Amino acid sequence: MKTIALVWLIVQLPAYLLAQSDFVFPVDTLVKTGPISNRINICLLPDGYQASEMTKFRSDAQLFVNSLQSSAPFTQYKAYLNVFLIRVPSNQSGASHAGTASDEPFGQPIETIDNYFGSQFDTYGIHRLVTVNNYTRVTNVLATNLPDYDMVVVLVNSPYYGGSGGGISVATTHPSSGEIAIHEIGHSFVSLADEYWAGPQYASERLNMTQNPNPASIRWKDWLNAPPIGIFQHPVAGWYKPTSYNCKMEALGLPFCAVCREGFTNRILDLVHPVDEVLPHNDAPLTLTIPTKFSIKTVRPDPNTLHIDWLLNGQLIDQQNEMVTLDPAALQAGQTYQLSARILDTTAFIRSTDHANLHRQTVNWTIQRGCLVNISQRAGDWHDPTLWSCGSVPTSTSQVIIAHKVRISIADASAYQVRFEGDGHINYVEPRRLWLAN
Ligand SMILES: [Zn+2]
Ligand SMILES: [Zn+2]
Known part of the structure; x- marks a missing residue:
């Protein structure tokens, strides 16, 4: 038994190590606003960029990030995003194009490209549907280099218009393709439905799609008094959407409607808490003998919609400041106090009633007056x-x-x-x- 195990190790272990190191690539930081543990970590992967084209990848990535940041609610929550690039080179530039779609445009050459993730046009016979065909490589590259990613976009080095969604978003470097990727992020990051009729196989209950048109209980009932939000029927009876031609989930070039924007904002606030740092540390009770500063460092939306309450044993003592000073001379000896900072984002992008319960953060310190x-x-x-x-x-x-x-x-x-x-x-x-x- 021992001999067999040893042979197995000799044969298997080097192969295993090789397989892992195959997926190790340099990771660049494009945008770093804060710790990975308290940010939306966006990973951009290149496909169809040769090793000599990584400078182009970086500038294409910056263009994509610019268009993401100019799209609400990312405009307001820029400070909540980190962006990382994994420099994965391909043997050849571009994406494969079989020329087999029913809607072939004029002028794009038919070619087979040896790119790393297998990006290609003409998926499912639709020309602009650019997909990545080597998902295993995407999964392995992410797991090896940036396991804490929240959102992944593959940028395909082709000037022709195209992209796709699903588990990962894909976009070419065509100037309008960033819009495709941002629409697709609506599917992959927020589970939004298309607001155009994509076919019965895609019809399901989503934040922005429902079979319940009752104004009193419809999913987006909180927004019915905010035009152009309404109750609009899809071409197929029985399914409803919140806008008609007023949302990026229906047509590119439009902003997200308020319902979809709320979905994005909720997801962002699910992942990022408003407080980055707490001083002094609050993991043990504190004994105060001199006036002492207590502070929080927040991640601020722009404009800053964070509301801060400071409470001492439940009594409001200050608001909005990120720091308060407590003088122990004002405390009674032998009594335990709780100092709390309560932070809630009062953004107008969220109307759901469970927002405060879900997203309010409370920082507590336990305090006693020491021997002064x-x-x-x-x-x-x-x-x-x-x-x-x-x-x-x-x-x-x-x-x-x-x-x-x-x-x-x-x-x-x-x-x-x-x-x-x-x-x-x-x-x-x-x-x-x-x-x-x-
Ligand atoms: Zn879509
Ligand atoms: Zn929408």
Whole structure:
């Protein structure tokens, strides 16, 4: 048994390692607004770009990102997006074109291209339907290089118009193809339906498609008073949509309708929380002895629609600021307090009633008032805890009163402030120092 296992390892292990390293490619950061753990991470993959064309890929990627960012709600939520490029080279430039579609345009050459992900025109006999045929490679490249991606778009290095959706969005570098990819992101990122009639096989209950036309309960009932949102019938009876020729899910070049835009915004806020950083850390109770700043660092939409409430034991003490200062002198000894920052995006893009429950973020700190003034009780050494009225050696957050002869000899000492009273005096044993934080 042992011999067989060893042989298996020798045969299988190198093959396994080879297969993995095959999918390792350089990852470039095009846009970094914050940590991967709290952003929508968009991955752009090149297809039909040779190794010598990666500069072109980068500028094509920038053009795509520009058009995504100029499309609501991404315009407002730019700060919520990271964009990464994985530099995967192809052996040849462009995409294959069999010339077998029923709607062949004039002038695009028929050719077979050795590109990495197998992008080709004419899928399902529709010329502009450009799809990637090597999904396994897409999956392996993503899993190996950027496993935390939220959205993936394959940019195909062909000047001819085309693209597709599904699990991944595909677009060529034709100036209008970015619109295809953004429409397709509506399918892949938000599960939106087409608002044109795509055929009965695509008809299903979605945010923007339903069989229930009752104005009191229709999926987009919150938007019925916002023209041009209404209840429009698809060409096939029994299915309804929120707009007629007023949404990018129906026709390219239009913005997303309010219903689809709400779907995008909900998805963005599902994935990105408004607070990036909390100071001081709130994983353990804090004992305050001096006025202390509490702050949050938020990810701001543009315009900033975040509403911030600060509460102390449920009582509102401040609003909108990202920082408050608490003075422990105003707290009672022996009582535990909860300081909370409550943050909700009040964007007009969301009307659903469960928004506050789903997307409000609350940051809590547990706080107690410490011993506010640490007074020497007799002559002795600073580092002797029994010397002090608080029963502990002063720290950089201690207000200290020296009323006796105190020696600093064992180590350096620190305090927030020191006041001398009566015979109070510090005797420094070289090279010891007292460090004051204030
Ligand atoms: Zn579509
Ligand atoms: Zn729509």
